[in-house]
Amino acid sequence: MSNVTTGAAAAEQPYEVDECRGVLRVYSDGSIWRSSEPSFKVPVHDDGSVVWKDAFFDSTHDLHLRLYKPASPSSTKLPIFYYIHGGGFCIGSRAWPNCQNYCFKLALDLQAVIISPDYRLAPENRLPAAIEDGYMAVKWLQAQAMSEEPDTWLTDVADFSKVFISGDSAGGNIAHNLAVRLGAGSPELAPVLVRGYVLLAPFFGGTVKSKSEAEGPKEAFLNWELINRFWRLSIPIGDTTDHPLVNPFGPQSRSLEPLELDPILVVMGGSDLLKDRAKDYAERLQEWGKDIQYVEYEGQQHGFFTINPNSEPATKLMQIIKTFIVEKST
Incomplete structure (x- = not known):
């Protein structure tokens, strides 16, 4: 018994x-x-050339963001650059060393204030939670710009009229959805002015596989099995990868053709399984007259810029981002 x-x-x-x-x-x-x-156990390269600190941006959900600025800035006012981490909407954090190291590099090389927000993760918090949190992180900046008692650590050096929103993988998806939500000139964020978006290997999906998804190597850093798993855990239960937040061109997605959008820079590795979706995204927006630039790095995997931030492709990318910021700030 x-x-x-x-x-x-x-x-x-x-x-x-x-x-x-x-x-x-x-x-x-x-x-x-x-x-x-963290899943990426690399040493943190904090040599003092960049100073940083954490701040609450959403007490309801216990969400923080991490702020970075050069210790010896090149000018009195610096552009603001959001870096929204990746992880398939399921993993990742502003505090992971690979994220922190890249933000150190962004702050120093771009001579910018970097804002790296966390967001609620799936499957505990499925989409649209992460998109809403990205929006709240930007609204936090507006509150700082309008506050009678702002955080001077930020406001003494930040130029609220030169804001760029970037995201890596899932963060790139969030950045796209913010671009659509805020529209050109981001009027609802005044006096904060978004000048452009940088989508680093954006995480888009769809029920019909792209060629790069179908034929990509199984040993890829982000292979199809993992892509599929991330989507399965993050999309609303009962939905598919044609969800409007996942597939910008899905059957239920609003048309992007009539929308006025700020300039967008899209960056992909040539060996990234997500490449075809990002390239198609850029080409469609270009055909509709949007200010969009697509850059692809031959032979590079998903996330090459954070995995090997000192590599030649990552160094070239940093210069392209810097040029983008300078051109779109005028």
Whole structure:
């Protein structure tokens, strides 16, 4: 009798149904385990050339952002550059060392104030939670610009009329959706003025596979199995990857053709499985007369700029971003 009970108890034990890069495990009973450690264990290169600190931007959801600025800035007022981290909407953090190292580099090389916000992660918080949090992170900046008691650490050096919103992978998706929501000139953010968007390997999807998704190598850093898993865990239950927040050109998505959009820079690695979707996105917007630039780095994988931030392609990319900021700031 005891053996039967033991067997039944064992059968009821939850088992793992999904796992993401060793830091997220989802179990059959709906429970979730998250590691306190990052999936990318690299040393933090904090040499003092950039100063940084954290700030709350959404106390309701306990969300922070991390602010960076050069310790010895090149001018009295610096442009503001948002860097929204990636992770398939399921993993990642402003505090992960790969994210922090890239923000150090962005602050120094761009001579800009960097704002790196967290957002709620799936599957505990499925879309549109991450998009809403991205919006709240930008509204926080507006509150700082309008405050009678602002954080002078930020306001003494930040130029609120020169704001750029960038995102990496899932963060690139968030940046796109913010561009659509805010529109050209971002009137609802006044006196904050967004000048442009930088989509770094944006995470778009769709129910019909692109050629690069279908034929991409299984050993890719972001392979199809992982792409599919991220979407399965992050889209609203019952929806598909043609959801308007996932597929900009899906059957239920609003047409982007009549919208007035700020300038957009799209960056992809040539070996990234997401390449075809991003290229199609850029080409369609170009055909509709939008100010959009597409840059592709041959042979580079998804996230090459944060994985190898000192590589030649990453260095060239940084110069392109800098040029974009200078050109769109005038």
